[in-house]
Amino acid sequence: MTDTLTYHIVPENLAEHVFNVKISIPASQHDVIHLSLPAWMPGSYMIRDFCQNIHQLEALSPTNEKQLISQIDKQTWLVRNAASGLEIRYQVYAFDLSVRGAYLFDEYAFFNGTSTFLEVKEFTENSTVPISVQIVNNQLARNWQMCTSLKQQSVVESQGHATHYFSCDDYQELIDHPVLLGVVEKHTFEIAGTRFHLVFSGKTEADVERICNDLKPICKHHLDLFNGLPEKDYWFITLLCEAGFGGLEHRASTALMFPRFHLPMRCESDIIPEQYQQFLSLCSHELFHAWNVKRIKPEIMISPDLSSEQYMEQLWIFEGFTSLYDDLSLARTKLINAQRYAEILGENMTRMNRTQGRHKQTVTQSSFEAWSKFYKQDAGSHNHIVSYYTKGTIIALALDITLRQLSNNRYSLDQLMQLLWSQYGQTNTGTANDVIQTLCKEHFNIDISGFLNIAIYTTMDLPIDTMVQSIGLTLNLRSRTSVDDKGGKASKETFKHAFGASYKDQGSGVVLQTMSDGSPIVQAGAQIGDVMIAMGQWQVNSGNLQRLLDNQQTSTVEITLLRQGRIIKGTLPIQSAIYDTVYFTIQNPILFDAWIAGTVTL
Template sequence: MTKAKKITRDNIAVKYKVSPTSLAEHIFSVSLSISANELRSLTLSLPAWIPGSYMIRDFARNILDISCTNEKVHITPIDKQTWHVSNKSDIALGDIQINYHVFAFDLSVRSAYINDEYAFFNGTSVFLKVHEFENNKHIVTIDKTDTMPWAEIVTSMPCDDTSSPSDNLRVFSCDNYCSVIDHPVLIGKCTRKSFDVDGVTFHLVFTGEHDLNMSRMCNDLAPICRHHMQLFGDMPVDEYWFITLLCKDGFGGLEHSASTILQYAVSALPKSNEQQGMDDGYRDFLSLCSHELFHLWHVKRNKPDVYVQPDLSQEVYSPQLWIYEGFTSLYDDLTLARTGIISPEGYCQILGQNITRLLRNPGRHKQSVAESSFYAWTKFYKQDASSVNHIVSYYLKGGIVALALDIRIRELSKNTCNLDTVMQEIWKQYGAKDIGTPNTLIHDICRDSLDMDIAPFLDTAVETTMDLPLSQLLNALGLHLHLRARSGNDDKGGKPAEIEIARDFGALSKDQPVGTMITQVLEGRAACDAGLQLQDNLIAINNVEVNSKNLGRELNALHIGSECDLCVLRDGRLLHLKMPVREAIKDTCYITIDDADTFKKWLTLL
């Protein structure tokens, strides 16, 4: 006779059942079942933010209702995202089932979304945490119901081998709550293909049914995956999922422990009859995949100590984000060049565009990259049209600091070490051991593992707002940095321009039926000194009607040292402003290769 297994609090599982019950109303139905046994109360909550996206999202606002099948159980809201569950008779809860509905119409990588083709969710949007059992096993049943019987279910969540699902049901399980919210789920029509790299299976999945060149994309992603695996010397998972929410316009990515959710424009991807060519849209998709896969190691495993077990109910601050997003922002495009997907000249164009973005950012002189990291919650993730004047991106400047750090390490070590060495040490000492990193991480690695004092460089590059000596640094790679004036609103830099706007303006605009509306004004530039403001409609310069097509020409006709008249409509009032005419600021960069052998050696060194 087999002895019955004793039920204890430790082996009680938290069980969820999720169903997309209304495509038209965008609603998930969720049930949460738990054997509370002797407990007289439970605390439930939903996260306020999702790891990797440092902004309070208040996901609980999308819970439409919540109830218990046992009428004797009372559910009391404690705050915007927390509920207290107790028995009205003040006795043990026993087996209970909590039912609730989630509104899902946020087409992004962070939340939940339902349309006629698919239903998608992150666990942070649908799985209520049972605080008393957060470290117990969590079992998830996905029920397609009659709403989506034709749908596939795609997720990196481990299947529950003990279950016997029907055609409409699939069952998964995770060891704890932190794990169950780290495996997004897609239910719907899909275009998909898998490929293997050195024994690891990668799955490429797109929402909807599309005529895409899946073989080409898999072939292009394979060397990117191999590069990252070889860099770290270890692969944390046996399978990895690239899951893309296709849309008309959109861009985004969010990393998870065995997958990434991407959002991308379907028109930018190669069709089945397109075999060659590397336009910017497809290149940027490969770079996005590279970026998010890099996070498999560097964010999901290597991470600041405060993010090892973060409090998802409130902001958690760290000055280290430049190390994580910045370093990853260097490696995403660099990997494309190292693997030959783009040419050395193509990488120089990307690098020139990145430097251009930084040079056009007056906020770099007001906020250090460490401060940018710390205030990500309130400044970087909550930008307005004037943010460019007050903050700097820890992605953008962090990536350029990473490039400069690599060059400095090579110099100090006489080319025996580089940034790859630092990445490998971070993984070996922290990520592979599930240890969070300290704020002094890069100082410590360079001092203790590379036997070098990097403090003079880091203290300036990371803690101050001083510009890096980019021209000198790039010379060490066999590159030459050129600066020129902008050629127009759409000029991203990265290459020479046939025509430049020779007069300073310092504002961006968007054309209206008459005139052009100001969308950004840069501090200290001519437009700012003239008093031009956001949402002003600039109608004319010196009585000549302007728009984006002729603005540069009219500016170039002005004489330096004079003033010009700006005719502006502001909130229904006609104004005339005087703008000083000055020489244009050279804030646009492009890079040429002076020493091809030196640059090639830097690109290929791993």
Template sequence: MNTESPVIDYRLSVKSQSQHLFEVTMTVPDLDSESVTVCLPAWIPGSYMIRDFARNIITFEASTSDGEFLEVSKLDKQSWKITTSGRAFTLSYTVYAFDLSVRSAFINDEFAFCNGTSVFLAVKGHEQLPCRLQIIPPTHLSLWHVETSMPVDNIRESDACYLSKDYDELIDHPIFIGRCSRASFMVGDVEFVLLFSGSTQVDVSKISTDLVPICEHHLKLFSRPYPMQRYVFMTLLSDSGYGGLEHRSSTALLYPRFDLPLTGEPVRNSDTYTAFLSLCSHELFHTWHVKRIKPSVMIKPDLSAEVYTDQLWIYEGFTSFYDDVTLARAGVISGEKYLELVGQNLTRLQQTAGRNKQSVAESSFDAWTKFYKQDASATNNIVSYYNKGGIIALGLDLLLRRRSNNEVTLDNVMQILWRDYGLEQSGTQDNVIAEVCNSEFGIDITDYLQSVVYGTEDVPLQHWLSDIGIEMNFRPRQGKDDKGGTPPASAPHRHQLGASVKNAEAGVTVLQVREGLAACQAGIQINDRLVAFNGYVVNDALLQRLLDACQQSHAQVTVIREGRLLNLELPILSSREDVCYLTISNPDAFKQWLGRP
């Protein structure tokens, strides 16, 4: 990096914990211009929704080095013009930070966290200039630690100073300041850092041990050169939150603190802990597949407005396949547990009527307005490019093996994508998967992609899973918490309401109505309070019990809707067999597919 070129200096500090305020000062050198425009992104890469981060800027002023205040004009919701008359200047502004998520900024009594897209203004037209950052932790809180994957400014290393080659790099390293538990481990010559916010006694040693083979898998799959020398798993612990967002050398995670193993507990791998390891696997995989291999429109995206692509099924979908299968390949979970997770994903997809209306290519393109802005009817109208995209990836692996006599796998496709698009970050086109399979391996998969990616057909896994010793099975739902993935353990529901409900003070509140099922046919609507079934006041358990015991073709249900009492006729319909589980018919073939001894 040529540090003799002009550098934009930033200084970040916690101004107020109780008021959740960051203070930022930004020193801009003389850029030989009468005025300078600064702006803040409206969205953060990896999360496809306009969030208007600039709305959290509270105070804003600009001055010269001798204290003269400069004229500031606001141009739009996220841009300001500073009249500089060709002089260097300093901006001082405060940012409200109280969004406990991986996308924005947050301050409480335990820690402060931010993404650069929420706090660092860009100098428009000069985003290529190096950016130097100094982070100032609260001086009265001696236990507060500073962590980021941003490159250290070796000249001022002791002062928590960092140097980025340009603005894009500055905003691609989340920042943590606060109390935490922390550990690190090496995989090859890459250092991995684990950080958990606050003082919860999370078993960092166990988590480190379990992450080692996951990290090894990803590094081995893509091989050298590695895109990072140091990687940070930055986890914000909360009561119930969940999320993950990828960055070039780190990930920001949000996870319920007591869903993780605690120091001193007996060793056990709960489903919630497995989900955490899968989340870590998912976000680490993005280091290659999203942060380097990416759609061409995302190489230099306009962060002030939506950027559309049909390809999110490739990026989030393929990653959703690799996050879980990596755990099985690495021996962190059993092959049977992996099949349970696949069965749950298939169940979720089967119970989504929207898969028959929207393709995953359309879902990718409409992520900004549909996937990221879901309402209670979303399951009837859209499909998840994460969920179906992961099933498409599994199907593609099986199809490639079948059409190549087991010589070509999805791993080979990922390695070509890394070689041809990731190393140079050249950007992929919409047809990249078909093009790679055809040009590199001589396999035409156009028919497959047309039907399951650009069309709305289901992935025909039942025809291919037998190749790896697996059988697909379906059964009715066994209870409201039945996620699928396992064989029947008890009697299933005989009859299906076709709506999600929760207990209310009297009766149940309808949260979701599934298209075409009994509740929909009866005219039950979202937010109705269903108070009685055939004259009996119900709760959720009694409602299902009466529904299963009903011997008639119809029942009378009473609902309250916007203050009106309505009596509706509910058809009694047999439960659909839309819960999926997978069984092993050939253990050797399945182990060979997983790559397990």
């Protein structure tokens, strides 16, 4: 059969956050069809159960007769008498303000195909039936605009509505193009034959022209590294919000969420503050994923089963390597200077040092268990797990240094990424668990297995302090300067005594939010959620707790806790503050600048 499978979606009710969806299924040899919705989406490794927002599902014959629908499980339905064709109708409740789901309100409509488009299994599995998508803009009076990387064929306006017609080769493509329909600000620029569209939802005071200019060198860096992007258009679709942060990669776009007032305004200077730098790094990270995740990917992700978890141990490559390049590209393009980049490396190392779980879980285990642990973290997770983002970044840095050392600076992570692209990404071949070892041996004649066995299959710390000396850096350690201290910078004023918990003001004291195993506060018998009222004879708050602790002259001090209405006394041991905060000093600026630039000896 060559008839088209057609999806039709319209934002039906903004106040009630409802999309109406229709699927026109052509006549076929299939008397029985199965409908299903993904349980998760690539790039976000957690069961989301998007099916919870599917309502009023019905099936109609060509003569408009209702057909019986049998539900098989939470996300799968069966319909009989389908051979003559069917029209499937349902509603999607869209009130998930995130980059993963669907959200509809007075300012815009946003959705991912994974949360809105049911798959018709008999037409999408091992089938070449083309897919047509019709998205209705019924808010022209509100000046809503269409923004998506879907391949648009035409637009038809009628009676104050505009219907946009798109085409897809298969269901995997259909669900890999998020859609933003609403009031937007959009700018376009071109780099090396690829048009980049920067879109912000709603009205904004941001200096969008400046943001475009800052993104241009980042885009060029990535395009140069991989010798182009196999897409003529790429979209940065940003949902502006009051508070929120996130990004999700797609083959020709990324969906981002970012606080609107963390972006630069038109009247402000050209200095890049930390909050705006985070936006540029986020854009850099998600664009890098267009190669490293969307095309270079594990074998299991070539055709993943979206109905259940897909376990893999390689996320340290795909998120870790990408996390190194997101900020490194800012330094290479001079958006930030070498000193700021050294601070970022120090912040990454600090996060790693403060994660006690790095001694309990390997980075490959972190990847494999992402579904049950990394994406389901609680206040105690840092004691038990390690982030494949954070440790993966450190491994990527160490791998680059190791390749340079073993090749007399002939090979680096850049050449390795290019090999991953040419050997796997461009050929749509999935990567095996030993892909890094294989490429280094076959193309660089370097046996990297000894290094990687320690880095990814053990919980041993890598000797970063000695390794970074070869790129002109010295690693330094100190204690914290505050509860919010992220590291990265030197400081003379640091904590004298250890406490071991993060906290914030609450009521008559401070509530303990996270606690480190074995720390003084744990030894004192406290637990997460306790409100610490006093230290000795003094009431505590977030401003004086550490000062009181540092002022102690004895070996212990009594603390008073409030736990579910009970007063509890504890004895806090006075111990020296832990030196878990990292900052780098640039000992050889020429060497460090050359490393940032990616210089190799040809």
